[in-house]
Amino acid sequence: MILGQVFTPKAIIVDLESTDKDELFEEMVESAVSVQPQLDRQEALKALLDREAKMSTGIIPGIAVPHGICKSVKGIQGVIGISRKGIDYEALDNNPVHLVFMLIIAPDDRERHVQVLKTLSEVLQNSAFSKTIVEKTSAQEVYDVICTFEAALNQ
Numbered sequence: 001m002i003l004g005q006v007f008t009p010k011a012i013i014v015d016l017e018s019t020d021k022d023e024l025f026e027e028m029v030e031s032a033v034s035v036q037p038q039l040d041r042q043e044a045l046k047a048l049l050d051r052e053a054k055m056s057t058g059i060i061p062g063i064a065v066p067h068g069i070c071k072s073v074k075g076i077q078g079v080i081g082i083s084r085k086g087i088d089y090e091a092l093d094n095n096p097v098h099l100v101f102m103l104i105i106a107p108d109d110r111e112r113h114v115q116v117l118k119t120l121s122e123v124l125q126n127s128a129f130s131k132t133i134v135e136k137t138s139a140q141e142v143y144d145v146i147c148t149f150e151a152a153l154n155q
Contacts, residue, residue, distance in 0.1 A: 011077065014082050016083040024081065025066065029041055029079075032102070039073050040071075048067070056089065059091070062095065062097060065103070068105070073106050076105050076109055080102075080133075081102070123146070
């Protein structure tokens with residue numbers, strides 16, 4: 001179970017306060033630091049913003065998957081955020097984003113990064129997945145949904 005390892009309840013924000021992309025990245029990086037205190041905030045923010053400058057990672061309607069390579073992270077640190085109001089994300093469809101899956105990746109973990117993106121993409125193809133997640137009100141409930149949908153992929 002790859003998603004269940006990358007995302008943990010401690011790094012799930014069920015009610016994001018951010019209203020734009022810059023605030024969002026800061027809020028989510030703060031959550032990543034709570035799990036990995038050695039993570040350099042500025043390095044992580046720069047990695048996310050540099051990747052985002054190439055092309056918006058808001059590529060699925062209502063969903064964004066920002067990611068960046070960062071030397072101070074151990075492995076891959078994922079953070080999930082749910083916005084009830086929507087975030088001005090500059091998504092490709094110009095609509096607000098309500099569900100964010102952020103990944104901060106160590107430089108030597110790129111192969112696993114591809115596996116995480118592939119698995120996340122497969123789960124996101126099931127429209128019930130995102131609908132189910134945004135209905136949840138606790139981090140544990142969101143985590144349980146991720147694990148359930150990921151397990152269903154392997155059946």
